Amino acid sequence: MLKISDLKASVDGKQILNGINLEVKPGEVHAIMGPNGSGKSTLASVLAGREEYEIEGGSVVYQNQDLLELSPEDRAAAGIFLAFQYPVEIxxxxxxxxxxxxxxxxxxKNGQEPMDAASFLRMMREKSKLVKIDPELLKRSLNEGFSGGEKKRNEIFQMAMLEPTLGILDETDSGLDIDALRIVSDGVNELRKDKTRSFIVVTHYQRLLDYIVPDFVHVLYKGRIVKSGTKELAKELEEKGYDWIKEEVDGQVPA
Amino acid sequence: MENQVLIDKFSAEFAAIQQSLNGKSESPFNNVRKAAMAQFERLGFPTPRHEEWKYSNLKKSLASDYNYHVESKLNENDVKSVPLPNLHGNVLYFVNGIYKAEYSEIVTPTDKLKIMTFKEAQAEIPEILEAHFSKHVDSENEAFSALNTALANDGVVVYIADNQTLEEPIIMRMLGDVTTENVGAIVRNLIIVGQNAEVKVAEAYRTMGEKASFTNAVTEIHVGKDARVDYYKVQNENDFSTHVGTTQVYQEDRSYFYAATFTINGGFVRNNLNIILDGEHIETFMYGLYIPNENQHVDNHSVVDHRKPNSVSNELYKGILMDKSTGVFNGKIFVREDAQKTNAYQNCRNVIVSKDATMNTKPQLEIWADDVKCSHGTTTGQLNDEAIFYMQSRGIPKDEAIRLQLLAFAEDVVSKIKIDTIHEYLEGLIIEKLGE
Structure with a gap:
């Protein structure tokens, strides 16, 4: 359902992605790990259509459409959802x-009638339970004055409401304590019950993957996927850090 | 010299009015007008060399020819062609600055509310008129106020007796009929709110037609002890209109005054809101919203003059500037030596939507008392791109995301409107304009 081929992208003239290849099939969860600055968040942003990234080459095909041609809102309508690392206050x-x-x-956009108020509220009530978000919070300005945990829960709540086919989690675990992490993960796992829904989970740490168990783990370094494996790879990274991967790729011991 | 030609034109008009007075030229009301005319002739029209007009150049507006005292051919249906739905209130109609009693709908009984022409007021309440007419308007320094006072004739005196609470608002609908020619209008109204009285007043300006107009408006509001007044000014005139307006407010002890100024559309707009807090425990609130586009210019000047102790003033103006529009905010706060324990706050926030738009802001605080709390702040920024992307990533199209954000920005001023029908009407106008 998602096929990324040799994707290259830059920001402000600096190339960040240097040829990404990745295929995600329905129902799969792919974790993208890697050291800081490896291009993880850039990949998430490029998939969601953030404007400041320039596509330098390659292609992204999503459900038989050229994803890179679509505006961010059309990507959302096509079923892509990005949970932000830093949700915006509005x-x-x-x-x-x-x-x-x-x-x-x-x-x-999908040719459906607008949802009536009663059904919408019912859906809100139902989905808010999923991430244990206080319905009172939803009456307030979006993310304004929310704690870090509340913002991240709100992201997962929005994902539940929009029912995407591909959820992209950009460092959703950053800034979460263990309780919040569990709540957020439970929410995501609930959404995984739909076996056609796929996820790309971008994270620096293995911790999140204890709760959201991935089918595949990829290591991104210098804008390329340099290693792929199963959840065991994440455990190995947790133990050994990223240096051994850097060494393998760079072919030398860092000073 | 152009200026002098215009001044002479108004002098001639003034002389003609004086001739027609037939022996009533020594009335106190007329003496005030004569003095104001002399001031105007001395002052002339302001240019950008004048400190208060630095960023607002009237040259283009003054270059057009306007016909004053144009008898409109519009009929009642035309005048009432933009109704406010579900409005239950006293609706006063004015065409080209001239009060149209025959179209107006007064629902409040006359023992609570009196609406008089200046002529009627001179006959019925001469002492009250003399006590309040042009008492605080600055004809010495403001040419437009001087001219307005000199030519004051066609507006109304609104008188609310002591201890009266008006349930129904007073809506003054000012129509500029510019269907066939350029029109100049002198709008002058005096609102006297007695002690412990309560009223909501709105002035709504619009134009009909595509010719140019020059409106010189002055509204004086006297807020007696313990009185409560909500005042709205709504401007939605065509792109060829010029509006120079002053709202001069005088507040006594424990009174409450709230002003909200909404400039939806207009070619060149200058609003002066001058409030004198001449008593203790007064509350004053000033809100403003302006959303110019294309080549429109909106200038809001305000003066808050704290003369006595223990009062509070709070001002919040917000602007959304599009296209090549320009905006000015100049907010003065005076805290006199006697005005200890004053709380005075001022804030002006702007969003510049286009790279060609300009905003000039100038807060001015002059504080002579030592035990006061005063603050001011101005911000001028752009829309938050990250917030727009955030909304887009949730499926909301970019233009809708921008509109939602602008509406949200305007909301904390719009939400202050306490007359539901005006709230709805304005919200509609704002959405319409931002949607362009």
């Missing part, structure tokens, strides 16, 4: 209104 727009607009815009 004063004056409540989470409820924001999501109502988002849900109905996506439905409109």
């Amino acid at each position: 004063p004056g727009v409540t989470t409820i209104n924001f999501l109502k607009t988002a849900v109905n815009q996506i439905r409109k």
Whole structure:
């Protein structure tokens, strides 16, 4: 359902992705790991359509469409969801209104009628339980004054509401304590029960993968996937760090 | 010299009015007008060399020819063609600055609310008129206020007696009929709110037609002891309109005054909001929103003058500037020596949507008392790209994301509107304009 071939991308003239190849099939969970600055978040951003990244080459085919041709909103309508590493605060727009607009815009693009208010509220109630988010919080301005944990839970809550086919989690574990991590992971695992839904989980640490167990683990370094394996690879990285991978790739011991 | 030609034109008009007075030229009301005319002739029209007009150049507006006292051919249906739905209130209609009693709908009984022309007021409440007319308007320094005072004739005196609470708002609908020619209008109204009285007043300006207009408006509001006044000014005129308006407010002890100024559309707009807090335990709130696009210019000047101790003023203006529009905010706060324990706050926040738009802000605080709390702040920034991308990534199209953010930015001013029907009406106008 997602096929990334030789994807190259730059920002401000600096090449960050140097030829990524990755295929994700329905229902699979792929973890993308790697040291800081390896291009993990760039990959997530490029897939979601962030404008400041320039595509230098390669292709991304998503459900038989050229993904790189689509605007961010069209990608959302096509079923791609990015959970942000740093969710944005938007004063004056409540989470409820924001999501109502988002849900109905996506439905409109997909030729569906807007959701009626009662069904929408029912759906909100149901999905908010998934990540144990306080419904009162949803009446407030989007993410404004939310704690780090609340913001991340709100991301997963939004994902649950928009029911994507591909969820991309960009360092969702950063800044979470162990309880929040568990709640967020439980939410994601609930969404995994739909066996057609796939995930790309970008993370620096193995910790998250104890809760969201991946089918595949890829290590990104210098803008390339330099190693792929199963969840055992993540454990190995946890024990040994990233240096041995760097050594393998660079062919030398760092000073 | 162009300036002098214009001044002479108004002098001639003033002389003609004086001739027609037939022996009433020595009335106190007329003496005030005569003095104001002399001030105007001395001042002339301001240029950008004038400190208060540095960023607002009237040259283009003054270069056009305007016809004053144009008798509009619009009928009642035309005048009422933009109704406010579900509005239950006193609706006063003005065309080209001239009060149209025959179209107006007054629902509040006359023992609570009196609406009089200046002529009627001179006959019915001469002492009250004399006590309040042009008492605080600065004709010495403001040419437009001087001219307005000199030519004041066609507006109304709104009088709310002591201890009266008006349930129904007073909506003054100002229509500029520019269907066939350029029109100049002198709009002058005086609102006297008695002690412990309560009222909501709105002034709504719009134009009909595509010719140019020059409106010189002055509204004086006297807020008696313990009185409560909500005042709205809504401007939605065509791109060829010039509006120079002053709202002059005088507050007594324990009174409450709230002003909200919404400039939706207009070619060249200058609003002066001058408030004198001449009493203790006064509360004053000022909100403003302006959303110019294309080549429009909106200038808001405010003066808050704390003269006595223990009062509070709070000001928040917000602007959204599009295309090649320009904006000015100049907020003065005076805290006089006697005005200890004053709390005065001022904030002006702007979003520049286009790289060609400009905003000039100038806060000015002059504080002579030592035990006060004052703060001011201005910000001018751009839309948050990250927030736009965030919304897009949730399926919201870019233009809709921008619109939602701008509406959210405007919301904390819009939400302050306490008359539901005006709230809805304005929200509609704002959405429409931001959607362009």
